[in-house]
Amino acid sequence: MxxxxxxxxxxxxxxxxxxxxxxxxxxxxxxxxxxxxxxxxxxxxxxxxxxxxxxxxxxxxxxxxxxxxxxxxxxxxSPEGNHPVQVAWRELNVAQCGYCQTGQIMQAAALLRDRPDPSDADIDAAMNGNLCRCGTYPRIRAAIRQAAKGGKP
CATH class of the missing domain: 3.10.20.30 (Beta-grasp domain)
Structure with a gap:
């Protein structure tokens, strides 16, 4: 079927x-x-x-x-790659090896849809299940914060 x-x-x-x-x-x-x-x-x-x-x-x-x-x-x-999270990811050079980044971006986009202005604790809680072997967590958090501010650093 x-x-x-x-x-x-x-x-x-x-x-x-x-x-x-x-x-x-x-x-x-x-x-x-x-x-x-x-x-x-x-x-x-x-x-x-x-x-x-x-x-x-x-x-x-x-x-x-x-x-x-x-x-x-x-x-x-975003077929053109212009979702605010994707833009922030590029602008802040979040990816190192990049392998985990699609999962990170998808999780971050869901977070911002539900919490447009997340605290650091909100970000940490939402992103807790996303591992990054390269350890780009500070850049991930910065990119989420930038995307939440409408793309402004």
Whole structure:
């Protein structure tokens, strides 16, 4: 039985194993490789996407749980790369190796949607599940604060 979901505003059909992790469907079936595989056990946050606007770990979310729902990947957050978080990330050179950054950006975008003016404690709590092997946490926090201020440093 085919499954229908909306990915980045486009209705998609899936005819495979409904228990397949969303991450593999996005990357292998749709070619949306911006969402990365990190740990595979929901501990790093690298694979975060939005499902109906809420952050979700694509490595642990079966495609079956997305039926009729809206999935947004980093490619759909802002196709031109102009979301305030993406702009702040570039302006402050947040990424070092960059591998974890799509999950970081997706989590930060969800935080700012829910809390437009977060405190440092809010940022720390929201970003707690996102690991960065390069340790760019001070730049991540600075970029979130800049995005919250409308892009002004």
């Amino acid at each position: 085919a499954t229908a979901l909306i990915v980045n505003g486009i209705e998609r059909r899936f005819d495979g194993d409904a228990e397949m992790p969303l991450l593999w469907y996005l990357r292998d079936e749709l070619g949306l490789t911006g969402t990365k595989f990190g740990c595979g056990i929901a501990q790093c946050g690298t694979c975060i996407v939005h499902i109906d606007g809420a952050p979700a770990l694509a490595c642990q979310t079966p495609v079956a749980l997305t039926v009729g729902r809206r999935v947004t990947t980093i490619e759909g957050l």
